[in-house]
Amino acid sequence: RILTASREARRILLDFAPDLCVGTGGYVSGPVIRDAIRMGIPSVIHEQNAYPGITNQMLSKKAYRTMLAVPDAQKYLSKKADCVLTGNPVRQEILRADRAEARRALGLDSRPLILSFGGSLGARTINEAMETLLLSSAKNQKYQHIHGYGQYGRWLPQALKEKGLDPAKAKNIVLKEYIRNMPECLAAADLVICRAGAITLSELQARGRASILIPSPNVAENHQYHNAMALVRRRAALMIEEK
Template identity: 75%
Template sequence: MKVLFAGGGTAGHINPALAIAGYLREREPDVEILYIGAKGGMEERLVPAAGYPFKSITISGFQRKLSWENLKKNAKTVVRMFTSSQEARKILEAFRPDVCVGTGGYVSGPVIRDAIKMGIPSVIHEQNAYPGVTNKALSRHATRTMLAVADAQRHLDPKARCVLTGNPVRQEVIRARRADARKKLGLDERPLILSFGGSLGARKINEAVA
């Protein structure tokens, strides 16, 4: 079986894909996995480090704040939408996956959209209570839309075929022993509060708890 993943921009889109890929590899050792991400995105580093083949396409997201500089960037983004679709199709035709999995982020848009056009079964996973722009657009035509939060469905296309799955978690996290983690981090048995933001940083949170 061949499975192609697409998602990126933040670790919140990348890690769920890696968790699913890890589970598949453990369950089906012969599965072939390929990950498509954005050139220059953090997935370009994280995915190969996790041991999965990676290919990139040149794409960028739209800047939503109105400014002359952002208008110029968005003009380039429109052009890249067409070229990235061509790049994605070439990879899809070469790899010939049995199923495609999109986990969000602008890079998953052209990949999953082209896969659907090519008749390849394609599922998307939404990690948040309020779906991202890409998953909202893809939900109408995806084979299945997997949700971490049931309430997310009301923000999607009415024709979206949704399944509540929760957020995928890597097997090494599930199997980790609390005592071993405390020992490794040098923590005693007192209650512990962990405060953290997104993978792109959360300065206000860090400053508040520092």
């Protein structure tokens, strides 16, 4: 497959004749950027995480420029790497969302809002922890809470009902399988509890949100742990390891 990938990459590069190639890591970009460099095509790579993947570690030796989202990543790259700190791209909707307007649109009052989610598919560990927190929030009424439980968390609404909390009737609790209005929710939130994916953390930083991060242990090179630690070391977040 490696030889085939290299031939295919070279064919595409010859046909397309790019002025610049940009690689974002992962095995798919490896052959393309490697062959582009060999063909003399200016090539740059972008590393989104605090711990670079193997592909970017290898390509950083020859790439014209290595763009970093987190300065901590540089120590894992080749000493020959020409690095520049660029951050990760953040959607304009995230940056432009107005906090006051978002809170009005969501029907919130002056109490703090907790926003929690575990990704599009959900995360069982986070859902189990949020089950306890949601029950507490509904009882003491100190907080408002929006939680996205994901595809794998469809058991949660029924589990809460069995413990005496009907999410549909709780005035300070909102449960969603998928949060489709994330810019609005993030603008309105006071505390975010979530995984530590690269883009999620960039959005949290762009909005200046306090966060409790629970890195997924099931990712390549345990990169979410390193992402979270990059913020923890700067006192920008708290982290709870999933064990």
